[in-house]
Amino acid sequence: MAAVAAAAGTFARRMARSGVLFPRSSPQVWPQAARQPPGLLPAQRRAFSNNKILVELDTSSGVATMKFKSPPVNSLSLDFLTEFCISLEKLENDRACRGLIITSAIPRVFSSGLDITEMCGKSTEHYAEFWRAVQEMWIRLYGSNLVTVAAINGSSPAGGCLIALSCDYRIMVENPKYVIGLNEAQLGIVAPFWFKDTFVNAVGHRAAERSLQLGLLHSVPEAHRMGLVDEVVPEEKLQEKAVAVMAQWLALPDHARQLTKSMMRKTFRTLSSSHPKTPSRSHFQRTWRC
Ligand SMILES: CC/C=C\C/C=C\CCCC/C=C/C(=O)SCCNC(=O)CCNC(=O)[C@H](O)C(C)(C)COP(=O)(O)OP(=O)(O)OC[C@H]1O[C@@H](n2cnc3c(N)ncnc32)[C@H](O)[C@@H]1OP(=O)(O)O
Numbered sequence: 001m002a003a004v005a006a007a008a009g010t011f012a013r014r015m016a017r018s019g020v021l022f023p024r025s026s027p028q029v030w031p032q033a034a035r036q037p038p039g040l041l042p043a044q045r046r047a048f049s050n051n052k053i054l055v056e057l058d059t060s061s062g063v064a065t066m067k068f069k070s071p072p073v074n075s076l077s078l079d080f081l082t083e084f085c086i087s088l089e090k091l092e093n094d095r096a097c098r099g100l101i102i103t104s105a106i107p108r109v110f111s112s113g114l115d116i117t118e119m120c121g122k123s124t125e126h127y128a129e130f131w132r133a134v135q136e137m138w139i140r141l142y143g144s145n146l147v148t149v150a151a152i153n154g155s156s157p158a159g160g161c162l163i164a165l166s167c168d169y170r171i172m173v174e175n176p177k178y179v180i181g182l183n184e185a186q187l188g189i190v191a192p193f194w195f196k197d198t199f200v201n202a203v204g205h206r207a208a209e210r211s212l213q214l215g216l217l218h219s220v221p222e223a224h225r226m227g228l229v230d231e232v233v234p235e236e237k238l239q240e241k242a243v244a245v246m247a248q249w250l251a252l253p254d255h256a257r258q259l260t261k262s263m264m265r266k267t268f269r270t271l272s273s274s275h276p277k278t279p280s281r282s283h284f285q286r287t288w289r290c
Helices: 002-017 078-092 124-142 159-166 193-203 205-214 220-226 235-250 254-264 268-273 281-288
Strands: 045-049 053-058 063-068 099-104 147-152 154-157 169-173 179-181 231-233
Touching: 053 078, 063 078, 063 235, 078 124, 099 235, 124 159, 124 193, 147 159, 147 235, 154 159, 159 179, 159 193, 169 220, 169 235, 179 220, 193 205, 220 231, 231 235
Parallel strands: 063 099, 099 147, 147 169, 154 179, 169 231
Antiparallel strands: 045 053, 053 063
């Protein structure tokens, strides 16, 4: 328990060093239209970057694009998760931003999921901090007031699939080599209940039961058929489609859409208010044999 508390403190300090407020306990409601401060020349584009993620915000449309750029496979390390939360928080605090498109700058991979090297041979405190960061990523993204669109341009197993599932809409590139799903059971581990719930919310109970028990990674057409992704497009159409979908969602009044989203996703507050126990060191070691 002390380790969990220490990890919470460490993660909070990482976020605080970035200048980001932490944590935010309740959803914020943003103005309906992107606004420029009066008297300033409108800067059409703003960008910020770290060594894991690139973010570009088009202030005229209010749409930001977040590109994962952590070779080789955009695995979700503690550093990646921290940078993700910082970037998302910056966008949420930017009154010019109303929507977020998440995609990958790495060819053929959206995200390979949790970084397996973070779950081997580390201290109890590290596991606790890592796990806290995984939860925080999901809480912030699933509960975000922004319109979130996943533009999935590569394979997206396990934690990568969770990121896509946490968005409001998923568009995936048609490619016979790409797969998506929660394959934890294949790895001999169990997807946490909040992974499972997010999956069930997208595909329904029966499809989720089969897919999760078998740890299936689905082809793109199969993922589309079962509702795991909403749309499938050729690679060259991905960005255009993501922008079009975003425009459709942003055409609604923010407050009505945000409150509806918050109502539909209210279960996330359960986890938010009571972070479940961090898996023990022996659990990690047993699972990954390290
Ligand atoms: C609870 C606590 C106790 C125990 C754990 C139990 C539960 C908690 C966790 C539950 C939730 C877990 C969620 C997860 O996300 S686990 C991670 C699951 N991810 C995967 O299974 C993906 C594995 N990777 C792939 O399938 C392929 O790599 C991928 C993404 C399709 C890309 O293929 P390709 O382009 O061919 O690239 P390579 O396979 O050659 O990989 C290149 C390079 O990257 C390394 N790598 C791949 N995935 C990961 C990863 N997830 N973490 C870290 N590193 C990864 C791979 O080893 C290669 O490295 P190398 O040094 O050999 O070049």
